[in-house]
Amino acid sequence: MKRSLAALGVLLVGVLGLLSGCEYVMPMINQPPKAYISSVTPAEAFQGDAIRFSGYGTDVDGQVVAYKWRSDRDGQLSTAKEFEMSSLSVGNHAIYFMVQDNNDTWSAEARADVKVKAGTSAPARINAFTASTLTIFEGESVTLTWNVSDADSVSIDQGIGAVSPVGFVEVTPGVTTTYRLTAAGGGSTATASVIITVQEPVLDIVFFNADPEEVASGGFSTLTWKTIGATEVRLLPYFGAVEREGSKQINLTGEGAHVFTLVATDGDETLTAEVEIESYLAMPTHRTVTVDTVLSESGYVRSTGAPW
Structure with missing residues (x-):
């Protein structure tokens, strides 16, 4: 309502000016800015790859003061003129860019397209699967050791179950047994085996x-x-x-x-x-006895020392 009255006022002033023979200049109406996408590179990327976005804007009657990027899949992306990100979801994205001028007017959106493909992972790999010895007697133990990379899950059969990618375990098979290590990851499965031979015990x-x-x-x-x-x-x-x-x-x-x-x-x-x-038998302890001799008139000696 206020804008209609203002326009009417301008029109009346203009008419009065013409009637009075005076010159009158109509005020300029704000022109919206225009947005341009310089580049979105690369246009095709794998999930997790960095994608760079660059854009700019022009305004014939002012200056560009703000920016806004969005994806039709992921929503708001950035408010910078240029930026880089590696978190876009997998799929086809319509990228929209708009700018704002110093009169708070936003431009129409410019558009670019980018495709994000599912990332490819390295296949699971078993680097080593060994036993401390391959032949034992019944009742003896053996240590299994393994090293696996790029695996989401690792397991050993014969009741051992899930294990870490790198580790060891001691087993005591009662009979000749094959132990199989399975590693899964990157859309692939790798296996390796060791055979522990349990010999018949010789008395x-x-x-x-x-x-x-x-x-x-x-x-x-x-x-x-x-x-x-x-x-x-x-x-x-x-x-x-x-x-x-x-x-x-x-x-x-x-x-x-x-x-x-x-x-x-x-x-x-x-x-x-x-x-x-x-x-x-241990030898008895040696003891030394000293006897003091006492001579009586008879010349005999008593063991007690008393005279005869």
């Missing part, structure tokens, strides 16, 4: 020792042993059934040889081993 007494082999009566000696492939192990004469590998301390008294026997069997075969420990 053996690896060692059977006594330390020390000579002790004073009342002293101690330690028996130690290790067997392989035994289903039953006995230590005679005192202990009976024992573990396949272990130690026992014994107390020996008296003087003479003490024989101990280790018996190992797998049900089909039996092996024995013996150790002998010598015990001895």
Whole structure:
């Protein structure tokens, strides 16, 4: 309403001026600025790549004081004349740019287009998958070690499950077993395997020792042993059934040889081993006795020192 009255006032003044023969200059109406996009480069990029935006504006009756960029997919982008960003979402973007003049008037929008494609990731890669040894006897353990890169997930079968990209684990397979490492990432899957061979145990007494082999009566000696492939192990004469590998301390008294026997069997075969420990009597403590002689008239000496 105020603008209509103002326009009417100007018109009346103009008419009166003409009637009075005076010259009158109509005031200038603000012209909106114009926006131009200099460049949006590159026009096609992968997700995460940097894209640079550049634009400018002109105004015939003033100056450009503000800028505004937006995407039809991602919304407001920037209020700078030029800027760079790497966070545009995947897809086709219509990019709009507008400027504002010093009379608060915004220009029409200029448009450019940019395409953001899904990024390509490096495929999962298994750098190493090894075992500390490939052959063991039943009951023994082995360490698996691996190193994987560019993987979103890493796992090992045989009940181990998800693991970190770099690591190790100790396993004790009861039979020959294949362990498979699987790494997934970058739209691909990589696998690697190691085979742990579990050999049939061969019955053996690896060692059977006594330390020390000579002790004073009342002293101690330690028996130690290790067997392989035994289903039953006995230590005679005192202990009976024992573990396949272990130690026992014994107390020996008296003087003479003490024989101990280790018996190992797998049900089909039996092996024995013996150790002998010598015990001895310790020598008595030496004492020195001094006797003072006292001579009586008879010339005899009593042990008490009293005269006869």
